[in-house]
Amino acid sequence: MKEGNKKQGAASPCAACKLLRRRCAQDCVFAPYFPADEPHKFANVHKVFGASNVNKMLQVLNSL
Numbered sequence: 001m002k003e004g005n006k007k008q009g010a011a012s013p014c015a016a017c018k019l020l021r022r023r024c025a026q027d028c029v030f031a032p033y034f035p036a037d038e039p040h041k042f043a044n045v046h047k048v049f050g051a052s053n054v055n056k057m058l059q060v061l062n063s064l
Ligand SMILES: [Zn+2]
Pocket: 013, 014, 015, 016, 017, 018, 023, 024, 025, 028, 029, 030, 031
């Protein structure tokens, strides 16, 4: 599989949105932490903490 476009956007959702099958918004909280080219990172975190907990954690981080 060839990856020409590494930019975040509608065409390539971040690893989190890809795994959760949701739309990756421009201001997606996951995108800075889980880029599309490192899907294993979110897969591991998701396995340990669960999606909703990760979401909560990142919202706290972003509000600091
Ligand atoms: Zn995303």
